[in-house]
Amino acid sequence: MARTASPQNVLRSLVDDFVSRLVATIEADASQRAKQMVMTALEGGTLPRRRGRPPKFASFAKIAISGGSGRRRPKQLCPVPGCNNAAAPVFGMVCKDHRDVPKSQIKKFREARRAEKSKS
Numbered sequence: 001m002a003r004t005a006s007p008q009n010v011l012r013s014l015v016d017d018f019v020s021r022l023v024a025t026i027e028a029d030a031s032q033r034a035k036q037m038v039m040t041a042l043e044g045g046t047l048p049r050r051r052g053r054p055p056k057f058a059s060f061a062k063i064a065i066s067g068g069s070g071r072r073r074p075k076q077l078c079p080v081p082g083c084n085n086a087a088a089p090v091f092g093m094v095c096k097d098h099r100d101v102p103k104s105q106i107k108k109f110r111e112a113r114r115a116e117k118s119k120s
Helices: 007-043 058-066 103-119
Strands: none
16 A cells, blocks of 8 residues: 655655755855955955945955055054053043043143154
């Protein structure tokens, strides 16, 4: 006696087959795109031109492969005379020890430092 498959099992097998094919297609497309981007970046070429906004990582790919921008900006020091601590933007570009110094005083320190630099 032949047993027929229930409609739920048939539907489940169809959905499973469709999902597995869809996943395979998407993975193949994603890996092909990634390979193309890596190859163009390594060859020093540009990415293929497409309509719309360029991918966010396109400009960073060249920088990461080329080794960055070259050199870092020098560390900005606290403007208070005799202080060699790093200045922090969160404290208004002074160090944490001098964050309570009035801004007018800091402005005078900066002007004095600029005048000293212009002399030498």
